[in-house]
Amino acid sequence: MRKRSAISAWKMLLLALPRGIAMFVVAVAGICIGLTLSIIGIGIPILAGTLSWLSKMKQDDERRWDSWRLGAKAAPATIGAAAADDDGQPSSAWRSWFGTILRPQSIRAAGYAILQFPISIAMFVVAVTIPATVFALIVSPAAYKVSMYLYHFELFNDTEVMQMLLPPLSPFERSLVVAGIGFFLLLFLPALLRLCGSLYDGVLDIFAEPEAAEPQARYAEPEAYAHGAAAPMDAETLLARAEAAISRFDESRPSPQQPH
Numbered sequence: 001m002r003k004r005s006a007i008s009a010w011k012m013l014l015l016a017l018p019r020g021i022a023m024f025v026v027a028v029a030g031i032c033i034g035l036t037l038s039i040i041g042i043g044i045p046i047l048a049g050t051l052s053w054l055s056k057m058k059q060d061d062e063r064r065w066d067s068w069r070l071g072a073k074a075a076p077a078t079i080g081a082a083a084a085d086d087d088g089q090p091s092s093a094w095r096s097w098f099g100t101i102l103r104p105q106s107i108r109a110a111g112y113a114i115l116q117f118p119i120s121i122a123m124f125v126v127a128v129t130i131p132a133t134v135f136a137l138i139v140s141p142a143a144y145k146v147s148m149y150l151y152h153f154e155l156f157n158d159t160e161v162m163q164m165l166l167p168p169l170s171p172f173e174r175s176l177v178v179a180g181i182g183f184f185l186l187l188f189l190p191a192l193l194r195l196c197g198s199l200y201d202g203v204l205d206i207f208a209e210p211e212a213a214e215p216q217a218r219y220a221e222p223e224a225y226a227h228g229a230a231a232p233m234d235a236e237t238l239l240a241r242a243e244a245a246i247s248r249f250d251e252s253r254p255s256p257q258q259p260h
Contacts, residue, residue, distance in 0.1 A: 006190035008068050009197030013127040016200065020120030023057055026050060027113035044101070051106040058109040062208060065201045112207035119203055123196050134189055137182025144175040 030050025037043030136143075144155045156162050156174040166174050 004068060004071055004194050004197065006193040006197075009193045010127055010131070012064060012068065013123045013193070013196055013200065016116075016120040017124035019057070019061075020117045023054060023113040024117040027054055027110055031110060048101050051101060051110060054109040054113045055103075055106055058112050058207065061204055065197075065204055068197065069201060108207045112204070115207075116203060119200065123200050126196055127193065130192060131189060134182050134185050137185065138179050140175040140178040140182070141172065144172055 027050065030046060030053075034043040034047025034050055038047060140156075147153045147155050154171050156171040156178070162171070162174055166177060169177065
């Protein structure tokens with residue numbers, strides 16, 4: 001598995017806020033209007049369309065964050081994957097569209113659209129303010145030179161703070177110290193972005209679809225042991241084979257002749 005990209009996590013965290021706003025507005029407005037007007041029948045297609053769109057957006061988020069977790073590029077969405085029933089059989093677009101009202105994954109998609117909104121705001125603030133602060137610290141010497149050249153204002157000459165923290169240094173030397181602090185914090189910035197991405201991915205996993213049950217091992221025995229390896233047998237299989245052997249022995253044994 002490749003290492004998770006901090007830049008990809010930063011981009012998706014920035015994109016999470018506009019997507020979160022759109023999903024929250026559509027979820028609240030669509031569900032409220034759909035449930036209210038469903039009494040007269042008009043709200044049913046509104047509710048179905050809202051839940052269908054929220055399910056599509058949630059699946060897109062799952063696909064993108066799963067690809068980020070695995071360290072790979074996001075694969076394109078599969079066209080026609082939604083036009084199938086729960087049992088995997090293809091269905092019409094109208095049937096699949098209206099069927100989203102009764103599906104559990106639609107309820108999870110609506111819950112995700114509502115609860116991810118405050119989380120996306122918090123992650124967006126962190127993704128913007130922390131890198132901006134680190135960048136501002138790094139360019140402190142340049143800011144000092146520009147301030148002196150254009151405005152004749154000397155930065156880092158505060159008598160209450162800078163004179164107390166760094167008294168023997170000149171204002172420009174203090175700006176170099178601040179830039180060094182910025183470079184030191186820059187070392188931890190990728191880890192912080194990956195941590196924020198993992199937190200958002202964990203919230204998405206709460207509303208993820210439950211994994212389908214794997215088939216039983218006995219169905220995989222013929223393929224797994226096709227090269228002559230001995231397959232493990234349970235008590236039921238041993239009993240069935242013993243009964244079959246006894247039956248074959250009784251059939252092959254000659255019957256006793258009747259006396260004349």
